[in-house]
Amino acid sequence: MTTKQQDDNLTEFIKCEHCAHVFDHDSSAYGAIHCPACAGKITDASPNINPDALADFVAALNTKFNGVGYTFLVERPGVRYTRIVQTAPGHRSVFCFVDADGNIYKAAGWKGPAKGVRSTLATVELSKVDPYGSWLYR
Ligand SMILES: [Zn+2]
DSSP states (O other), rough: OOEESSSSHHHEEOOOOOOEEEEEETTTOOOOOTTTTOOOEOOOOOOOOHHHHHHHHHHHHHHHHHHGOEEEEEEEESSSEEEEEEETTTTEEEEEEEEOOOEEEOOOSSSSBBBSSOOEEETTOOOGOOOGGGGGOO
């Protein structure tokens, strides 16, 4: 299947792999996606994401910031955007989003990213990453 991001951050086009029907999908929606035309289940749209690179990034964040009280985790592998969450006692927020190609985005909110790639899993410089999200501004 293929997806194409629309201008709206939270909406994407999905082409059904079963019947080729193209439909809008709210990329912030949870759970399995089913084609509205044929009810076929859409498989994960992130076949290109490198799970090792994602795991390495999250592990590096934890190594760097556990000492100052933050824990990072992949809360929800998304269809289009995978959400990385930052937690601390009494605190829980979105740290960033990562797409299927390993591009890293600043969060626009809990549900989805702001426009514009801010870094990538392949090129991110851990020395510049801070726990407050400043590194995602440009
Ligand atoms: Zn279909």
